[in-house]
Structures are given as C-alpha cells and as structure tokens.
Amino acid sequence: LSKKVTVPVPRITDRKVRKLLLCGPGPCNLWPSVTEALTQPILSPLCDEYFRIMEDIRNGLKYLFQTQTDLVLAISGSGHAGMETVISNLIGPKETMLIARRGIWDERALNMATRYGINAVEVRIPFTTTFNLEQIEDELQKWKPTALFITHGDSSTGTVQNLQGLGNLCHRYGALLIVDTVVSIGGVPFFMDDWGVDAVYASSQKALSGPAGISPVAFSKRAEMKINRRKHQPPFYFDIKMLAQQWNCYGNTRVYHHTMSPPLMWALRRSLQEICTRTLPMFWEQHATITAHFCKRLEQNGFELLIPKAEDRLATVTTVILPKGYDYKEYITYIRDNHNILLFGGLGPTAGKSLRIGIMGVNCTRETADAIVNAMIDALKNLKKCSL
Numbered sequence: 001l002s003k004k005v006t007v008p009v010p011r012i013t014d015r016k017v018r019k020l021l022l023c024g025p026g027p028c029n030l031w032p033s034v035t036e037a038l039t040q041p042i043l044s045p046l047c048d049e050y051f052r053i054m055e056d057i058r059n060g061l062k063y064l065f066q067t068q069t070d071l072v073l074a075i076s077g078s079g080h081a082g083m084e085t086v087i088s089n090l091i092g093p094k095e096t097m098l099i100a101r102r103g104i105w106d107e108r109a110l111n112m113a114t115r116y117g118i119n120a121v122e123v124r125i126p127f128t129t130t131f132n133l134e135q136i137e138d139e140l141q142k143w144k145p146t147a148l149f150i151t152h153g154d155s156s157t158g159t160v161q162n163l164q165g166l167g168n169l170c171h172r173y174g175a176l177l178i179v180d181t182v183v184s185i186g187g188v189p190f191f192m193d194d195w196g197v198d199a200v201y202a203s204s205q206k207a208l209s210g211p212a213g214i215s216p217v218a219f220s221k222r223a224e225m226k227i228n229r230r231k232h233q234p235p236f237y238f239d240i241k242m243l244a245q246q247w248n249c250y251g252n253t254r255v256y257h258h259t260m261s262p263p264l265m266w267a268l269r270r271s272l273q274e275i276c277t278r279t280l281p282m283f284w285e286q287h288a289t290i291t292a293h294f295c296k297r298l299e300q301n302g303f304e305l306l307i308p309k310a311e312d313r314l315a316t317v318t319t320v321i322l323p324k325g326y327d328y329k330e331y332i333t334y335i336r337d338n339h340n341i342l343l344f345g346g347l348g349p350t351a352g353k354s355l356r357i358g359i360m361g362v363n364c365t366r367e368t369a370d371a372i373v374n375a376m377i378d379a380l381k382n383l384k385k386c387s388l
C-alpha cells in the first residue's frame with residue numbers, strides 16, 4: 001500500500017444528516033412506499049422478476065405520458081440522461097434542431113445538441129412568459145428543422161408552456177416535437193398522443209417523489225420511423241434501439257444491454273403505482289388547487305410572484321420575488337435552519353432574482369403550503385433587510 005493513500009476518514013455521520021421538507025424544484029421527498037421499495041431484493045438483469053418490473057414500469061409510463069406507443073422505457077441516469085437520449089437518437093449531425101428558449105433547460109439542450117454536431121438554432125422570449133403558436137410557426141418556416149425542442153414545465157422560471165396545437169403545427173412543417181416534462185409530469189396535464197408529441201422525457205425525483213437516477217422516455221411512431229432511418233450512431237449507452245430490446249418494447253426480446261439499478265427500478269415502479277392509485281386527473285387537480293392556495297396566501301402577505309400571468313404559472317414550482325432589501329441566500333438559510341424547510345434560489349435567468357418553491361408529489365398538501373408561507377412570513381420578520 002502507498003503511504004500516501006490511506007483509509008479515508010468519513011466526513012459525515014449518517015445519524016447527523018437532518019431530514020428536511022424538500023420544497024425546492026426537486027428533488028422532492030419520497031413517498032414512504034418508495035423508501036420501502038428501495039430495499040427490495042437486487043435482481044439479475046435477465047431473470048423473470050426483472051422483466052416483470054420493466055413491464056410494470058412501461059405500463060405505468062404509458063398511463064403517465066398518456067400514450068399507446070411501444071417505445072416507452074426508462075433510462076439509467078437523471079433527467080439530463082433523458083434529454084441526451086432523445087436528442088442524440090432523433091437528430092443527426094448537421095441536421096437542425098429549433099430550440100424554443102425561455103429557461104435553463106433549453107440552454108442545456110442547446111449545449112448538448114452542439115456537442116453532437118447538430119445545427120442548434122433558437123428562438124427566445126422573455127423568461128417570465130411562454131410561447132404562442134405564431135412565434136413558433138415563423139421559426140419553423142424559417143429553419144425547416146428536424147425537430148423543435150420545448151420545455152413543458154420550466155423549473156428555472158416557474159412557467160408552464162401550453163402545448164396544444166404544437167404537434168400539428170410541427171408536423172405541418174415536417175418537424176418532430178420534443179418535449180421536456182421533467183418538472184411537469186404527474187403534476188400538470190400532459191397528453192402525448194393527443195398533443196402529437198414525438199419524443200418526451202421526464203424524471204423520477206419531482207412530482208413522482210422518487211429518487212433521481214432513472215428517467216422515463218417515450219417516442220411516437222413518427223419518431224420511431226426517424227430513428228429506424230437514421231444514418232448516425234448515438235452513444236452506445238443511450239441507443240434507444242438497443243434499449244428497446246432490453247426493455248422488451250416489442251414483446252419479443254429480452255436482451256442484456258447494461259446493468260440497470262434494481263432499487264431505482266423498484267422505486268420508479270412504486271412511484272407510478274402511487275400516481276395510478278390517485279389517478280392523474282385527481283393528482284393534477286390537487287397540484288392546481290394547492291398551488292393556487294399557496295400563491296393566494298403569498299400575495300395576501302405581501303410577496304410578489306415572478307410570473308405575471310396566472311395561466312403561465314407552473315403548478316409544481318412557484319417563483320417568488322422577495323421584498324426589496326432581503327438577501328436570497330440568507331433568507332433560504334434562515335428557513336432551512338429554523339423551519340426545516342428547504343427552498344431554492346433562482347437558477348439560470350432567475351438567479352438572484354427569485355425563490356423557487358416546489359410543492360409537488362408527496363409534499364403537495366395544504367399543510368405543506370401553509371407551513372412554507374408561515375416560515376416565509378417569519379423569515380421576513382426576523383431577518384434584517386440588507387443595506388440597499
């Protein structure tokens with residue numbers, strides 16, 4: 001053994017980690033049943049139980065995305081892995097991807113696309129607003145892209161994009177429609193088939209109240225045809241053609257591709273069951289009602305919402321402006337230390353300009369919403385305004 005490489009001393013003791021109410025834009029706390037699911041047995045990637053879990057996950061995802069497509073499965077990795085899978089499988093080098101940019105995730109998509117040699121072009125709007133069909137049609141006409149990338153719920157801005165009519169519009173111009181639903185899925189209505197969405201990815205750690213690390217994706221028939229015709233090779237790890245074989249998407253293959261994490265698979269399966277038990281319409285309604293109550297109480301107590309139009313506000317993540325003179329970091333720390341609630345500051349275009357507060361999944365209750373507002377009022381009273 002090298003004298004310079006010794007047994008490391010742990011920097012953290014398990015017992016000292018404080019449990020917080022996670023009310024940022026994600027991760028969210030876990031359903032108790034999901035915590036339990038994480039301790040289920042580890043399975044080999046070719047046994048029957050493993051394939052049954054995958055089948056349960058695929059069926060749950062079809063319900064979640066509201067789709068009858070065959071090409072639905074989960075990617076090993078966080079939401080970014082879903083983003084990378086969708087972009088790299090659908091669009092080849094030198095093809096054009098149009099990005100409807102209003103938040104940080106669109107910026108990430110641009111970064112990824114550029115790395116794959118894709119011609120990434122963007123249309124931008126102020127980050128407190130959402131797109132209308134006319135703005136997008138002009139750009140589709142101009143660029144004739146292979147695909148349009150758009151974010152449904154944007155956790156960096158707290159906006160929700162209306163997607164109705166967008167699929168038809170894209171298809172009229174020969175473009176595929178790619179949608180990021182990381183922070184909207186489960187908490188906000190989404191209809192993959194009815195809205196003509198061609199590729200969608202989501203995450204497990206937001207309204208699904210599971211751990212990060214496994215990301216649902218789905219592709220329409222139109223997208224599948226494009227993938228089957230493509231000339232380029234996506235990364236091996238994200239190759240959807242190979243993953244479809246592993247996930248038995250067409251009912252005739254049980255192939256080994258890579259070793260997925262059984263605890264994450266058990267967890268995702270359980271999160272989906274929690275949503276199926278509640279039903280999507282009921283869960284969507286719960287998010288809309290609780291967040292509307294939260295916003296109303298915030299406004300009654302002198303807070304300003306960042307997003308001016310109510311119809312643009314996301315039901316899972318709310319962006320809030322603090323009264324002048326308060327320091328965002330200090331404010332968040334005070335609430336964490338005195339109320340055990342974790343809120344987040346802004347990100348990307350909202351950095352230093354707002355709080356981002358997530359009330360979703362297992363945390364989507366009136367009690368949580370009230371506890372956050374009460375903590376926020378207390379922090380206003382107890383923190384001195386910094387010098388202006």
Ligand code: GLV
Pocket residue numbers: 025026155156344347
């Ligand atoms: C992460 O998803 C974030 O919104 O901060």
